Amino acid sequence: MLTAVIALSALALFSSFLLGIVARAFAVPVNPKVEEVEGALPGANCGGCGLPGCSELARRIAEGKADIDACPVGGESVALKIAQIMGTSFEGGAGRKIALILCNGDDQVTAKRFHYNGVRDCTSAAMLFGGDKACQYGCLGLGTCVGICPFQAMRMLPNGLPFVDPAKCTACGKCVIACPKKIIKLVSMDKRVHILCSSHDKGARVRKICRVGCIACTKCVKEAPEGAITMQDGLAVMNYDFDIPDAVAASCPMNTIHVKALESSVDETEQVTAVAGGAG
């Protein structure tokens, strides 16, 4: 018994000694800032910055190859921390962004062309006649964006459109890439006026198939500051560099333009169920 204890202790002592020597002899020089920066990053490895993971971004930031606010998820607070580590200053960027779906054509207001019975996925559905929605540009409502969101910030509403939770959305941009119709855009949270349509169809066709689509009447273009809204191939497109007065929304005859405070948007259906649940 005693022999065994002594023998094992001696072996352990010898091994640790050996390990210590090896660790010093073959030490890989690491920039201590890489680890510090990595500690400041969110660590979700979401890929929103376009790199394989947080450690890769940390390495690039420490080497000066990436901007200190390159992490779209961390936003201002993480950028400030990294600025401190790197010994530089951060002036504050454009503010937090959020994913916005540029389509308001839910199941009630937009017509469907056929009964789709295939794979429950927007990209697959879009392969068959462009999807069941009569509008070729609109949200297909099968929730591919919801499935891909690494932060569980999205969910499908019963009306067939996705909802983005402003508390959870980090503007990583995964949904922007995944959406086969390319109708999700990252916009600043402080913007209030939005054109919720992506249809380039002619006005007459839009009127037939959707009650809230842009018919290219150009009323908003005249109402907004010059250059803030432009007509692009039959669709009013907003330039978010401008501040748009709320009155522009009222000028839209199709109710396509909405005044929506993004930072406080709520899932109304959930509130209803919560109340109902509370009563029961």
Place this chain on the structure above:
Amino acid sequence: MAGGKFFGGVHPKYHKELASSRPIEPMPLPGKLIVYFAQNLGAAPKPVVKKGDVVKKGQVIAEPQGFVSVPLHAPTSGSVQAIDMFPHPVGADMPAAVIVPDGKDEWAPGLDAERSADGFDAEKIKGIIREAGLVGMGGATFPTHVKLSPPKEKPIDLLIVNGAECEPYLTSDHRLMVEKPAEILEGASFLAKALGVEQVIVAIENNKPDAIETIRAEAGGRGGYTVRALNVVYPQGAERQLIFALTGRRVPAGGLPMDVGVLVQNVGTALAAYEAVRFNRPLVERVVSVTGRGITRPANVLAKIGTTFGDAIAFCGGERGESGKVISGGPMMGVAQYSLEASITKGTSGIVILAREEIAQFVSDPCIRCGRCVRACPMLLNPSALSIFVERLHFDDADSYHVADCIECGCCAYVCPSRRPMVHHFRRAKAEMRSKAAKAS
């Protein structure tokens, strides 16, 4: 000669009796034709007509772009009313010319003239076939002249004329073989001449005894033709399966039949080659089975390219009872249509109308790994694993399991007890691989 049965396959209900004894009827000119410019695989030809133009039957209305492309001809004489987007039966909206017939059905000068083909050499025949806009009429619509031009290092020693017609319901090839055996064999002889092959096999499934008989009788008087009766199993008419069943040769993965010295052409294509070479008639019409239990009068109609599904259905007495499902092609590989404005293309071998009581909406369940699809897959793939990869967006794994070799025959989906939309998954994976390859290059 080696051969026998290929691995896998399924035995669906064929329902061929609905239209197999109905003679081919020429369909009168409809009020308008919707002619898609994209009628062939490869590059779509470029339109050379505009709104308001007056065209003659057989006049070129779109010029080919590059080698893998064929011209498109006006199916009848009339005027171009509009050029707009219409729902193409393969599952997308595509540009098409709307042609309003003038009722005279008048050929453009120089066309529709009988001539002897004795002096024509291989190059001349290939040229005629290209000018006539011939594509594979079994459904794939691959330009015929490209198939007839294999590279020198891949000599062809066998031409297979495919009359298997293994899709349930469809009977257009069957009727052609019964009614026009001499024309089909003469057309096949032109294809053989263009390739320089001596040996021609006409392959027909056992469920068409009258077609086997008429083709045998016709082939008896000509040298070099063999008529082979095949087992009835789906997909017997798929190129690779057909070649293996007849010769025992295996087309390598990612390869083409020319890699094993074989070329396969559909009987409809052989007939179109006959019309083009002997009568200088471009491909402007084809035989289409309008069949199924949802149609009043199942029939095989000779329809102009561009005839809308709605007009073809009306010609066959309209839908019977409550409307069910309209499929372009057969029920195994065809595409369900949402608009009867979709029109007949060079590759439309049938329009199948299912009755309301025949169709059901399924909810697909998770894979239970029973392995039925693995046993059914004629390409020896593992559809179960593939579908799970695609569901989880693991496209690279699907690629390493050879999803690209899937022929989309639908056997796996047909046998799946969980009703999984297998082919839809695989098409998605293939699309992802294509866009990845496009990005890489």
